Amino acid sequence: MSSPRTRLAPSPTGSLHIGNICTFLLNWIIAKQRDWEIVFRMEDIDGPRKKSTAIEESIDILRWLGIDWDGEIIVQSDRVESHKAMLQELIKKELVYHCSLSRKELKNVLSAPHEIYTNKEPIYRPTDIKLHNSMTPNDSTNWRFVSNQTTHVVQDELCGTENYDTSHDFVVWTKDNTPTYQLAVVADDHHQHITHVIRGNDLLQSAAWQEQL
């Protein structure tokens, strides 16, 4: 395994709350104690929810808490070209398909009894992904990941081993031509050689999707 490296990855969608602070402090303490490298990544791709003052504010708060990191701050939106390259790779491997239907529209389509339906989210996957993708998508379309596992086991050092439902084809690229959190995090963690992720347990479900990706 490459040398241990973790990341602090705030999203500038508002003021940091106590849960964020707790996670960052724990992440930093564990990293310092075990001599891991720490990357700071500002996850600013969530356009509509982004608050202009929140970037500086979260950096100031972390510095005030005495938290430090190695190297320059990495800004996620600077890496959108790499995220696009990942989407292209997934298209090439037929692991994604374009889908312009909203959740609501998917539900309506799925009133047809022959389609697959799960309690969590409907799946309306084309049978021939290559053929489907060869048809020019609309300018604004989502791309969904072909989830070939109905469940996925995540091993977390604190929460233990748990099975998560991964049966729906989650969106990796949005109608607004931006990567989703799921795709950007996987691309960036890989690119930045992150070996250890410490985050809130509300992201365990996401970890299951991200491990598939």
Ligand code: GLU
């Ligand atoms: N940026 C995410 C957040 O603030 C966390 C990212 C992650 O741990 O994957 O919720």
